[in-house]
Amino acid sequence: MRLAIAALAAMTFTTGAVAQGTAPLFATTKVEGTDNVYIFRYQGHQAMFVVTPAGVIATDPIAYGRPQAAVTYVDEIKKITKAPIKFLIYSHHHYDHAAGGKPFKDAGATVIAHNQAKARLTKLKGKDVVVPDQGVGNKHTIRLGGTVLELHYTGRNHSDSSLVMFLPKEKIIFAVDFNTLGAVPSRLAVNDSYPIEWEASLKKTLALKWDRQIPGHPGPNGRLGTRQDMEQQLAFMTALSDEIKKASDAGKCFSPADAEVKLPQYSTMTGYEQNLPWNLHRWCGYWGRGI
Numbered sequence: 508m509r510l511a512i513a514a515l516a517a518m519t520f521t522t523g524a525v526a527q528g529t530a531p532l533f534a535t536t537k538v539e540g541t542d543n544v545y546i547f548r549y550q551g552h553q554a555m556f557v558v559t560p561a562g563v564i565a566t567d568p569i570a571y572g573r574p575q576a577a578v579t580y581v582d583e584i585k586k587i588t589k590a591p592i593k594f595l596i597y598s599h600h601h602y603d604h605a606a607g608g609k610p611f612k613d614a615g616a617t618v619i620a621h622n623q624a625k626a627r628l629t630k631l632k633g634k635d636v637v638v639p640d641q642g643v644g645n646k647h648t649i650r651l652g653g654t655v656l657e658l659h660y661t662g663r664n665h666s667d668s669s670l671v672m673f674l675p676k677e678k679i680i681f682a683v684d685f686n687t688l689g690a691v692p693s694r695l696a697v698n699d700s701y702p703i704e705w706e707a708s709l710k711k712t713l714a715l716k717w718d719r720q721i722p723g724h725p726g727p728n729g730r731l732g733t734r735q736d737m738e739q740q741l742a743f744m745t746a747l748s749d750e751i752k753k754a755s756d757a758g759k760c761f762s763p764a765d766a767e768v769k770l771p772q773y774s775t776m777t778g779y780e781q782n783l784p785w786n787l788h789r790w791c792g793y794w795g796r797g798i
């Protein structure tokens with residue numbers, strides 16, 4: 508049952524071998540063109556880690572409902588370096604990314620997240636979720652063994668606690684769940700989301716000087732995200748919001764807008780048919796009911 512749910516969750520975000528279940532359970536890969544930036548994938552989730560001579564900066568334990576994923580993650584890091592794991596940074600507070608940090612904490616890592624993630628996780632006391640040691644605000648810079656990693660809070664989007672982790676030298680960001688690489692956001696992606704502010708957050712993220720995005724779920728055929736993906740997502744959300752605002756003004760939210768509104772110019776995006784209704788529902792809630 509748990510496996511079935513995990514597989515389904517993966518399918519909502521990913522395409523290719525991972526979604527089809529033909530990929531190995533986990534994989535660690537070095538990001539092309541970098542000396543020390545890695546991706547650890549376990550089933551349909553993935554996280555970035557950076558190896559420096561002075562220690563490792565890890566992100567998202569991705570071990571919700573499968574504590575062995577975090578044990579494997581730490582083992583994979585140890586195969587690459589003997590340097591200690593200094594930091595574990597959560598991309599946001601949702602359990603499928605943040606749960607399972609104990610092996611990192613046991614290895615001596617300081618756990619960092621946005622202030623809102625720390626506040627929520629302190630209150631929620633979720634199973635197997637390590638409460639962050641340190642909360643950060645709008646910007647925080649980590650310097651370790653010659654690597655600079657900037658943590659940027661670009662506002663509320665898919666959650667109210669999403670951090671963009673930016674490697675300025677490598678021009679890479681690790682950004683999770685709020686930019687979905689050519690896919691219409693899924694039910695889980697819009698459930699806890701902030702319409703309008705999400706668009707502003709994408710604009711602020713685009714203002715950073717990055718070329719490639721490591722996503723929290725493998726992209727199509729495992730590829731990384733591009734600025735074009737994020738621009739497309741922003742355009743999709745702007746069109747969605749405009750159409751729903753019109754429907755709401757005409758008294759059509761939730762029904763019949765949830766059946767009538769279509770965005771044919773985005774119909775080639777992955778998951779359009781399946782996921783559009785969740786987006787209509789969320790945006791109708793926002794414009795029609797102030798939710």
Ligand SMILES: [Zn+2]
Binds near residue numbers: 599601665666683684
């Ligand atoms: Zn999430």
